[in-house]
Amino acid sequence: MLKKIILISFLSQFILISSAFSKMDKSKTSFCGPHQEKVGLLNILRTPANLLPMKNTGGMFGLKTGVCWWHSRLQRRFTYLAHFRPDLPKSSLSGVKKILRKIKRGKEVVIIPGYKNLEEFGKANGKWIQKSLNAWMAGDSLIRQTWIKGLVKKKIKTEEQLQAYLEEIYKEFKSNKGLLVQILNFKGVSAHAWIILNMTKNSDGKFELEVLDSNKPQAPVKFTPDSITMNPDLTQDILYTSVGNEGVDASKHPLTKYSDFLTITYFRKEEQKLKNAVATYCR
Numbered sequence: 181m182l183k184k185i186i187l188i189s190f191l192s193q194f195i196l197i198s199s200a201f202s203k204m205d206k207s208k209t210s211f212c213g214p215h216q217e218k219v220g221l222l223n224i225l226r227t228p229a230n231l232l233p234m235k236n237t238g239g240m241f242g243l244k245t246g247v248c249w250w251h252s253r254l255q256r257r258f259t260y261l262a263h264f265r266p267d268l269p270k271s272s273l274s275g276v277k278k279i280l281r282k283i284k285r286g287k288e289v290v291i292i293p294g295y296k297n298l299e300e301f302g303k304a305n306g307k308w309i310q311k312s313l314n315a316w317m318a319g320d321s322l323i324r325q326t327w328i329k330g331l332v333k334k335k336i337k338t339e340e341q342l343q344a345y346l347e348e349i350y351k352e353f354k355s356n357k358g359l360l361v362q363i364l365n366f367k368g369v370s371a372h373a374w375i376i377l378n379m380t381k382n383s384d385g386k387f388e389l390e391v392l393d394s395n396k397p398q399a400p401v402k403f404t405p406d407s408i409t410m411n412p413d414l415t416q417d418i419l420y421t422s423v424g425n426e427g428v429d430a431s432k433h434p435l436t437k438y439s440d441f442l443t444i445t446y447f448r449k450e451e452q453k454l455k456n457a458v459a460t461y462c463r
Contacts, residue, residue, distance in 0.1 A: 353376060
């Protein structure tokens with residue numbers, strides 16, 4: 181009788197462990213497919229539930245400067261590295277802070293237990309995400325001097341020069357097979373950032389950009405750049421592209437209100453590190 185009880189107990193444990201591994205394997209397979217392909221990343225970012233729910237706000241030392249560069253970079257990190265596991269128990273506060281440190285570090289895929297997606301995680305932990313962004317901005321600005329990137333200005337004076345520059349971005353985007361983070365440079369010292377999700381070129385050589393702007397973080401938008409700036413051409417359609425909102429007029433999107441700007445791609449090495457982390461996790 182005792183042998184039967186031991187055998188039954190052993191079999192029960194074996195079944196539970198096997199079931200857990202089976203769930204993990206299925207979850208990992210569903211994660212790895214889209215996260216290793218450009219079209220998969222694009223589909224992730226066109227779904228509002230996969231995007232940070234909080235707008236660009238905050239700043240270091242309580243100053244309301246915004247954290248746009250770091251918001252865009254954090255969104256890209258979450259897109260690559262966050263493996264949501266709603267079937268697992270949620271982390272404690274210390275666990276949440278550890279998750280944020282790992283995501284910010286960008287060296288490995290991170291299991292986020294108890295949440296279905298980034299929107300859900302962000303709404304539950306927005307305070308700690310904002311603190312992480314503020315601290316990241318302070319470290320980059322005071323220690324790593326990243327702010328200098330905002331002072332570098334792209335000079336374009338003719339439509340031909342802009343077309344040549346757009347061709348450069350287009351080639352880089354096509355070869356990159358990922359997501360470009362660019363800094364938007366305005367006159368003076370102010371700067372902003374966006375993520376290029378997609379870029380197309382039509383038959384007459386005109387380019388169309390699809391970007392995610394942290395000032396409207398759950399609403400990717402596509403547009404045609406103006407003649408000698410990267411601002412949207414207001415005579416052309418400006419449309420939302422998110423799931424459930426495709427093709428809706430976006431002429432009142434915040435980026436239509438920006439003063440004239442040009443852009444420069446930065447943080448390329450960061451993205452390669454993210455790709456390497458996914459490749460390691462999924463091999």
